[in-house]
Amino acid sequence: MTEPSTTAHPSTGTAREALRAVTDEVGKAVVGQQQAVSGLVVALLSGGHILLEGVPGVAKTLLVRSLAAALDLRTTRVQFTPDLMPGDVTGSVVYDSGRSDFTFRPGPVFTNLLLADEINRTPPKTQSALLEAMEERQVTVDGTSHPLPAPFLVAATQNPVEYEGTYPLPEAQLDRFLLKVTMPLPVREDEVEVLDRHARGFDPRDLAAAGVRPVAGAAELAAGAAAVRRVQVSPEIIGYVVDLARATRTAPSLQLGVSPRGATALLATSRAWAWLSGRDFVTPDDVKALAHATLAHRVALRPEAELEGVTTEAVLATVLASVPVPR
Known part of the structure; x- marks a missing residue:
């Protein structure tokens, strides 16, 4: 397996091999779903965001968590709920008694890989809080803009069959997602493999025990993105x-x-x-x-x-x- 490059500027070939190795690492936790894995890597290389759609139980969240484990990047997960407020995502200005002044407290969006779980369960006001972050790579709070770290990717999940208590994403926000990948139910062979792994003790909450480890990071992504532009x-x-x-x-x-x-x-x-x-x-x-x-x-x-x-x-x-x- 390819290890992450130890140089500040990995070669194009090294970066490609490292990012290909990410697919193998994700496969240690997620069976099948190669299209979704490839979509996530393409989105990272293209500087875009991805929407993962599928019925409950097809490993949407596990897929993103496994990708995060295979990349040496900061990761945050936000469970979108009907009572989630915009400031819970972007951050807010709070009073600092020690400094006797108001300071900005960054929200979970200040990360490299944001897992927006069940994004269609939160109202449009909170959904739209992500728009500036996704498009401008910054968050503006109280008139001050705060840049987001690079790379920055929003991987959002949603359930296409449950409509009660959900808020469908408007076209303007759908257009901000570079890719939308549908994760289907697994074929019989893959489903047998899933159950066999669980029978042997696989714990989706412990990816390290499954052997998933970082094989690429920001340097490889930057080198890959530069190569893609050429x-x-x-x-x-x-x-x-x-x-x-x-x-x-x-x-x-x-x-x-x-x-x-x-x-x-x-x-x-x-x-x-x-x-x-x-x-x-x-x-x-x-x-x-x-x-x-x-x-x-x-x-x-x-x-x-x-x-x-x-x-x-x-x-x-x-x-x-x-x-x-x-x-």
């Missing part, structure tokens, strides 16, 4: 991404298509995927591989299409099949 994108690939976005805007089943920001997001995730795959240029297959996770939460179905059982995944599949692929 990945070449041909004019044909740029045109392909634009054509995909424009095709969603004229899709008959959609009332809201992908915006230019969504197209930019797809370009960013495609570059990260190309680099992780060992290439310094983007191919159409890289774009296709990240299209659903990057675009599905940025489009909205027409009400009549929803009544007919049409899904955004099906619409995006049609768009990908209809837009000519550059040669």
Whole structure:
């Protein structure tokens, strides 16, 4: 297994191998769900955030905790509840009796990896408290801006089937998530492996006992992010991404298509995927591989299409099949 680099500036190859090793470490605690693991690494490399959606019990929280254990980064978990206030997330100004003055007390958002557990269980006022942090990488309290540490990633989870007592994320905040990954129920073989691990004494609360250890950190992420920015994108690939976005805007089943920001997001995730795959240029297959996770939460179905059982995944599949692929 690759150890974290001991140098301040690891090479591109060292960084790639270290981040690939993160997947192996997460696999010591989470069975399957490779797509979600890859999505988290892509989001970190691209400087974005990720929304993990799945029914209870598919290891959404365990996945993020395992990723945190495999990365030498500061991590904070916030359980979003109906009574959570914005200051409970961002921090607040409090009176310091020792200094006889008001001082800012940072909230849990001042971390590298924030696990926003069940984000749709808190009211919009608290949800929106994350908007500035996610977009501007800072928090403004009482007129003063406080920068967040780097890297900074929000990994939010939500349950798609339980609606009572929840507050669906508005489109403006959904658009702040670079990726949305659906975590499905495991196939039979993976579920057997999960139960077998528990039968042998696996404790999801003790990841160290499971053998999960840090194999990468901020230096590897910084080196990887710099390498991703150097990945070449041909004019044909740029045109392909634009054509995909424009095709969603004229899709008959959609009332809201992908915006230019969504197209930019797809370009960013495609570059990260190309680099992780060992290439310094983007191919159409890289774009296709990240299209659903990057675009599905940025489009909205027409009400009549929803009544007919049409899904955004099906619409995006049609768009990908209809837009000519550059040669």
